[in-house]
Amino acid sequence: MRRSRISHKLLEALQILKFGYRSERLSFVDDLIAQECDYTILGPITEVAIDELLKAGKIEELSNLIDNS
Numbered sequence: 001m002r003r004s005r006i007s008h009k010l011l012e013a014l015q016i017l018k019f020g021y022r023s024e025r026l027s028f029v030d031d032l033i034a035q036e037c038d039y040t041i042l043g044p045i046t047e048v049a050i051d052e053l054l055k056a057g058k059i060e061e062l063s064n065l066i067d068n069s
Contacts, residue, residue: 034052
């Protein structure tokens with residue numbers, strides 16, 4: 001059997017980090033999803049809302065938001 005030269009304390013710390021990473025759910029799209037506040041017509045239109053509407057081809061909806069702001 002081959003033994004690692006890693007100290008017991010370092011091995012324990014790595015195990016704790018590994019458990020923490022496995023427990024979390026990584027999401028690569030949280031920043032890509034526009035929030036409801038991005039579409040309010042009471043305030044300024046955010047860049048996220050503009051980008052998402054342009055990518056979706058919703059030019060008329062974007063025009064309405066701009067007209068109403």
